[in-house]
Amino acid sequence: MGFLKNGLWNNSLRFNVNEEGSFDRPNSIFREGVSLDHPQFKPERNRYHLYVSYACPWAHRTLIMRSLKQLESIISVSVVMPDMLENGWEFGDSFENATKDHLNQNCYLYEVYQKSDPTCTCRVTVPVLFDKYTQKIVNNESSEIIRIFNTSFNLLTNNNDDYYPKQLRSDIDAINEVVYHAINNGVYKVGFSQTQAAYDVAVNDLFNQLDKLDSHLNSCDYLVGNQLTEADIRLIPTLLRFDSVYHTHFKCNKKQLRDYPNLYSYSQHLFNLDAIKTTTFFSHIIRHYYYSHKLINPYQIVPVCPDPVF
Numbered sequence: 001m002g003f004l005k006n007g008l009w010n011n012s013l014r015f016n017v018n019e020e021g022s023f024d025r026p027n028s029i030f031r032e033g034v035s036l037d038h039p040q041f042k043p044e045r046n047r048y049h050l051y052v053s054y055a056c057p058w059a060h061r062t063l064i065m066r067s068l069k070q071l072e073s074i075i076s077v078s079v080v081m082p083d084m085l086e087n088g089w090e091f092g093d094s095f096e097n098a099t100k101d102h103l104n105q106n107c108y109l110y111e112v113y114q115k116s117d118p119t120c121t122c123r124v125t126v127p128v129l130f131d132k133y134t135q136k137i138v139n140n141e142s143s144e145i146i147r148i149f150n151t152s153f154n155l156l157t158n159n160n161d162d163y164y165p166k167q168l169r170s171d172i173d174a175i176n177e178v179v180y181h182a183i184n185n186g187v188y189k190v191g192f193s194q195t196q197a198a199y200d201v202a203v204n205d206l207f208n209q210l211d212k213l214d215s216h217l218n219s220c221d222y223l224v225g226n227q228l229t230e231a232d233i234r235l236i237p238t239l240l241r242f243d244s245v246y247h248t249h250f251k252c253n254k255k256q257l258r259d260y261p262n263l264y265s266y267s268q269h270l271f272n273l274d275a276i277k278t279t280t281f282f283s284h285i286i287r288h289y290y291y292s293h294k295l296i297n298p299y300q301i302v303p304v305c306p307d308p309v310f
């Protein structure tokens, strides 16, 4: 772990917490779009590169959308190694399915950030959408990268599937808001809490929301509108990681996913979609979490996990 300060790498074990001891996720700083109207970033074949970790739930949603929208031949990908230690995310191919940085031949992801902005002060996170022409990061916020993938390259792919359709937007926005705070970011708030009070609040929010979603899914197959939408694509990466890592490593252990009948069958159904199955790598997930957070697992012990259910 670590961060960039004025363009220089600082090694640090710490993550941001507020005065109450609750995890505070910093905002992503690169927030451009890709469109015909954009002054710089136009939709073009082979122009953009996606940096991901197979362990990371935020990166996972971008990989799912890239696959659903048939962007594999238009947007290339590099996959970091699962361990995120003194130098942050590293490139290499010594762990199965991880890759070197074929684009810029960097050793570390922070070098991609330095190339884009040599004086930036920020955390060095995945996913990153990088422009090969200008050598700039276009966007490092997953919720925006999936919107870019949903529409910006339609003219090149002729894939007009819409995972954020106009008539469902307000329902999708509403569920995204709750799922982000209580579940996607919620598991991190539980796991990185530094006071009992912060933990109690976050863990209650998490399981209250999972209870509600389990009831909601009693009568439908998808979160919104009985079709696969962005809301499902944002939730499923967290659910797939739940029993293997969040339950034990982040102390989200009131229940496992398999204890929720509807959420569990919903997760199995989604996992069996090609775009989700082919982008899920449990070996990266398990290795990353138990190895990379030395503050909460200093001896990097990988516990016996329940058998994977997917």
Ligand SMILES: N[C@@H](CCC(=O)N[C@@H](CS)C(=O)NCC(=O)O)C(=O)O
Binding pocket: 001, 002, 028, 055, 056, 057, 058, 059, 088, 123, 124, 125, 126, 127, 140, 141, 142, 143
């Ligand atoms: N808001 C960002 C969050 C991305 C994020 O926090 N990714 C984690 C991996 S799961 C990361 O790279 N963390 C490195 C760090 O914070 O130093 C997004 O959704 O894209």
